[in-house]
Amino acid sequence: MLDSFALEGKDNECGGLYKIAAPKLNMCLPPLTWQTYDVDFTAAKFDAEGKPTANAKITVKHNGVVVHEDQVLPDTTTSSPNKADSAPGPIFLQNHGNPVRYRNIWVVRK
Numbered sequence: 001m002l003d004s005f006a007l008e009g010k011d012n013e014c015g016g017l018y019k020i021a022a023p024k025l026n027m028c029l030p031p032l033t034w035q036t037y038d039v040d041f042t043a044a045k046f047d048a049e050g051k052p053t054a055n056a057k058i059t060v061k062h063n064g065v066v067v068h069e070d071q072v073l074p075d076t077t078t079s080s081p082n083k084a085d086s087a088p089g090p091i092f093l094q095n096h097g098n099p100v101r102y103r104n105i106w107v108v109r110k
Contacts, residue, residue, distance in 0.1 A: 003031050035063060037061065081090070
């Protein structure tokens, strides 16, 4: 989450998946405007020995527009303090040092 209004829409900007994929479009609204995200995450799959059998995938809508669709996540993000495994894990929200407010966060199991 960071102010990327009117920027190029790179993988290190708002809506990007750092070092994985840039958003299809930069949908960042102007500063001091609420942003919305809808994230559909499918966890990686592991066999009985804990070895990965399928990568995680993510579809993201930013302000109502799909910016990532079934994007494969080859590993955890660089800011994740946890390694990928078969156990359900926490959700981490990252900011970049500026004041950030979150509201109406819903987590719904598929």
